[in-house]
Amino acid sequence: MKTYVAKQADIEHNWYIVDAKDQVLGRLSVEIAKILRGKNKPTFTPHLDCGDNVIVINAEKIRLTGNKEEGKKYYSHSGYMGSLKSKTAAKLREEKPTALLYRSVKGMIPRNKLRDKIMDKLKLYVGEKHPHIAQQPKELKF
Numbered sequence: 001m002k003t004y005v006a007k008q009a010d011i012e013h014n015w016y017i018v019d020a021k022d023q024v025l026g027r028l029s030v031e032i033a034k035i036l037r038g039k040n041k042p043t044f045t046p047h048l049d050c051g052d053n054v055i056v057i058n059a060e061k062i063r064l065t066g067n068k069e070e071g072k073k074y075y076s077h078s079g080y081m082g083s084l085k086s087k088t089a090a091k092l093r094e095e096k097p098t099a100l101l102y103r104s105v106k107g108m109i110p111r112n113k114l115r116d117k118i119m120d121k122l123k124l125y126v127g128e129k130h131p132h133i134a135q136q137p138k139e140l141k142f
Contacts, residue, residue, distance in 0.1 A: 006045040011038075013121070014052040015137035017130075021058040023142065024065055025104055031142050032056070032101075033108035036118050049114050053121045055137055060097030060126045064089055074103065098124035 016035060020028060034040050038050030064072070072089045092099050102124055109115050123132065 004043065006043045006048060006050060008048055011043070011048065011050045015055065015132065015135040016052055016140045017055045017057065017132075017137040018140050018142070019058055020056050020101065021061040022063055025062050025100060028062065028142060029101065029104040029108060031140075032105050032122065035140075036105070036121055037109065047114075049117050051118055051121060053123070053132075053135070053137075055123045055125070055130050055132050056098075056101060057125050057128055057130055059101050059124045060093065062101055064100075074099075097126050 018028070018032065032054050035054055036051045038044050038052070041050060044050055069090045070088055073086045074089065074092050075084060075086050077084050087095075089100060102122070105122060106115075106119055109118050123130065
């Protein structure tokens, strides 16, 4: 029996829409990362971009469990000495509502040449409206 290896021309990219309202951040991120990477398909090939496009609406209404809203910290560093900055999850959500979900999903995608291409297929929106109606996305429930 031969092993099937997909070719880039054979891969079909579908569109899915997910409502993040009252979903737990980590649990939703895992499912989105699987779809973006293409691991939910039987024709998954690690060295190709076989994933689908994911539209997330209500990204600002995602839920954190426990004391993570005030206890979890996000760090950024410019590379200069003494320039380490930290923000709580609440402060990050206030400044950039989609950043929590974006950073969570990005951390679950392998750090290789495909990472930027895969992350370009994730579309995050505040509120119910999105400009991808023409793609006729299928709704996913988790």
